[in-house]
Amino acid sequence: MNTSLQTPGRLLLPGEGEGRNAVFAAQKGWEVFAFDQSETGRDKALQLAQNRGVQIRYDALDLHSYPFEEGFFDLIGIFYFHLPEALRAFAHEQFIRALKPGGALVAELFSKDQLGKSSGGPQSLDLLYDQESLRKDFSGLDIRYLAAENIRLEEGKYHVGEASVIRLLAVK
Numbered sequence: 001m002n003t004s005l006q007t008p009g010r011l012l013l014p015g016e017g018e019g020r021n022a023v024f025a026a027q028k029g030w031e032v033f034a035f036d037q038s039e040t041g042r043d044k045a046l047q048l049a050q051n052r053g054v055q056i057r058y059d060a061l062d063l064h065s066y067p068f069e070e071g072f073f074d075l076i077g078i079f080y081f082h083l084p085e086a087l088r089a090f091a092h093e094q095f096i097r098a099l100k101p102g103g104a105l106v107a108e109l110f111s112k113d114q115l116g117k118s119s120g121g122p123q124s125l126d127l128l129y130d131q132e133s134l135r136k137d138f139s140g141l142d143i144r145y146l147a148a149e150n151i152r153l154e155e156g157k158y159h160v161g162e163a164s165v166i167r168l169l170a171v172k
Helices: 020-027 039-052 085-098 131-137
Strands: 010-014 031-036 057-060 073-079 099-110 142-154 160-171
Touching: 010 020, 010 085, 020 031, 020 039, 020 073, 031 039, 039 057, 073 085, 085 099, 085 131, 131 142, 131 160
Parallel strands: 010 031, 010 073, 031 057, 073 099
Antiparallel strands: 099 160, 142 160
């Protein structure tokens, strides 16, 4: 495992929703930066952080408004961030630019094989991922792991059952 995943530093979580990953990471010592376009999600995340006694920085911004600072983050975690294909190249370029040299990017995303499954996720191919496009978009990084996997989700009543995901680990 890459040391940037083991040693807490600055972590970015785009499309963070209600903040469970952000709060968990903050409890592990990470300095967490998160954003999502939902103000409701941000408010729930900040309340969860307060309830758990940790601090996170969470902005209610869309992808084009977030101030990506070059070489700022030790780790970027992309978890179930459902972006239309037209926005992905821009987003992925920003993520690569925002990573420090030696920083890592981890992702778990619904694959195109998720279409029609009842375990959650978008039911539009435009919002699902494939390995080839991720390999292309992150070709500027050292891809250490990229695989399609079938997993069992148990993430609340709307995300239960077998799911098809793609997992990625890449280092700058």
